[in-house]
Amino acid sequence: MSSQTLSAGPAAETENGQEAVVRLTDVRRHFGDTPAIDGVSLTVRKGEILGLIGRSGAGKSTLIRCLNGLERPDSGSIEIEGREITGLSEPELQPLRRRIGMIFQHFNLLSAKTVEENVALPLKIEGWSREKRLARAAELLELVGLTGKAKSYPAALSGGQKQRVGIARALAAGPALLLSDEATSALDPETTASILELLKDINARLGLTILLITHEMEVIRTIADRVAVIDAGLIVEEGPVWSVFADPQTATTQNLLAGVRPGLPQTVAARLVRGPGGTKAGETGAGETILGVDLSGPEAGTLLSGLSVELSGGFRLIHGGVDDIQGQPVARFFIGVPSADGAAAQAIAYLERRGAKVEVFGHVAGHA
Amino acid sequence: MSPVMLELFFRSFWETVVMTVASGAISLVAGLPLGLALVATAKGGIAENRAVNLVLGAIVNGFRSVPFIILLVALIPVTRFIVGTAIGMWAAIVPLAIAATPYYARIAEVSLREVDRGLIEAVRAMGGNRWTIIREVLVPEALPSLVAGFTVTLITLIGASAMAGAIGAGGLGDLAIRYGYQRFETTVMVAVVAVLIVLVCVIQWAGDLLVERLDHKS
Secondary structure, eight states: OOGGGGOOOSOEEOTTSOEEEEEEEEEEEEETTEEEEEEEEEEEETTOEEEEEOOTTSSHHHHHHHHTTSSOOSEEEEEETTEEOTTOOHHHHHHHHTTEEEEETTOOOOTTSOHHHHHHHHHHHTTOOHHHHHHHHHHHHHHTTOGGGTTSOGGGSOHHHHHHHHHHHHHTTOOSEEEEESTTTTSOHHHHHHHHHHHHHHHHHHOOEEEEEESOHHHHHHHOSEEEEEETTEEEEEEEHHHHHHSOOSHHHHHHHTTTSOOOOHHHHHHOBSSOSSOSTTOOSOOEEEEEEEEESGGGGGHHHHHHHHOTTOOEEEEEEEEEETTEEEEEEEEEEESGGGHHHHHHHHHHHTTOEEEEEEEESSOO | OOHHHHHHHHHHHHHHHHHHHHHHHHHHHHHHHHHHHHHHHSTTSTTOOHHHHHHHHHHHHHHHHSOHHHHHHHTHHHHHHHHSOSSSHHHHHHHHHHHHHHHHHHHHHHHHHTSOHHHHHHHHHTTOOHHHIIIIIIHHHHHHHHHHHHHHHHHHHHHHHHHGGGGTOOSHHHHIIIIIITTOOHHHHHHHHHHHHHHHHHHHHHHHHHHHHHOOOO
16 A cells, blocks of 8 residues: 555645635525535545544434445535536546545445455456455555455454454545544443544555544544534534544534543532632631632643642542543643632632633632 | 267256246246235335335235146237247246246245334334334344245245246256156156156255254254
């Protein structure tokens, strides 16, 4: 597999000078009265891994199928490597599809063909001789780590191995773009990690542009450079993964992030009383004020240690910490600060001075 | 059984085999494309065409709804046109093939429809055209089921060929009626039934074996 097979055609430039492999402008697709895609504009840059995330029914499957003409949009423009594809006929789309590899949630391998025949099928369609295409299939199987399985039938493989065959097949014709349709959703977590590792490796080694759709934020976090969040047929948020994780702007994104981002534990939330504690007459001051803290960037790494120096009375880390996303420290944690003696106010002042976003949830009596 | 009877028996057996195999082969060659056409033109198919689908469906249903014994008689002019005569084994092959073709087309349609749509999508996504989809996906993926369906068709044809005796086609069914039933030669009747049972079993067994060889799904 050499990089010249990936040579891009005439490509448009994006705003910041990078080539765009895909450029969608105001794409719409309706099924009856329900809009599946309701005006999506999106650019996939050459060499990047763009993650498109949304709940099921958000329109992501329809969108990804518009890119290789399996679905046709009602309106809008779709450019692949600078070429408008919306007006193309089915026979005109066929050579274009060979420039776009696709992998699927349920692998979609042909059960009647051996592993090598599956991988070689795109080349058979291109008219390669049997000898040449099987030689190429062997190279690809080596790339995905399945050298010994060439003569097996897909039924004899595990889910992870099947997806590796799917990836090898998608790469066979030397595509400029790889579309991944929930490629890891049918796999267990360990296999998911190894498949994502493989995709990342292929992206790095071959410079292959990847657009993946998923409903799992963990996938985005592991592999994507940028993320676009789709909801009800619209892109509601888009940006570098670390920044979307650090500071999600919409409720949709926050909900999707709920599983992979620290949240206030239920046991604490249940006992919360609104407002900072220890200020009412008669309170002992033994309670804690609960703060939520968010900060991303280089400062985030030293935020907790700095706070422990600042607060002589100490504080309690309830949940969360500092995470590394795409090499960016992203801090998100929940702490309990003693309500007495203005410690809470002091903590808030310090954290805000460091640039963090602080949310006062309220207070709990005694220790949480 | 007398030597004459025995010779008649073997000739009848041979006639049954020829009628079944010949009409079976024709039904395969004509029925499979018809089944493919039914699946391809159906809603959501690779060559969706409501009008063509309705017409094909109506033709298939038309032939399927006529009882074979009536079809046999109704097709006499057609048979005479094709074979030159309406009597005998070769003449019987025409109505047998015409009856078996829509029968197998429906069986093939069901098999082809069962092919996972995701596989068709995958091959479309890699730039395959309709012909690629038929050759690389529909037929190979449905092959075990197509073979199983063909086995059923062959066995049905053995039964139907007995009725063809009504137009002097010969065969084991004819023998059983004329000698076994009308002349009360019970030995002939029993022998015919025994041979038919063996024949059906052998075809079924061979079909099952082939299906097992072809099926890589598990």
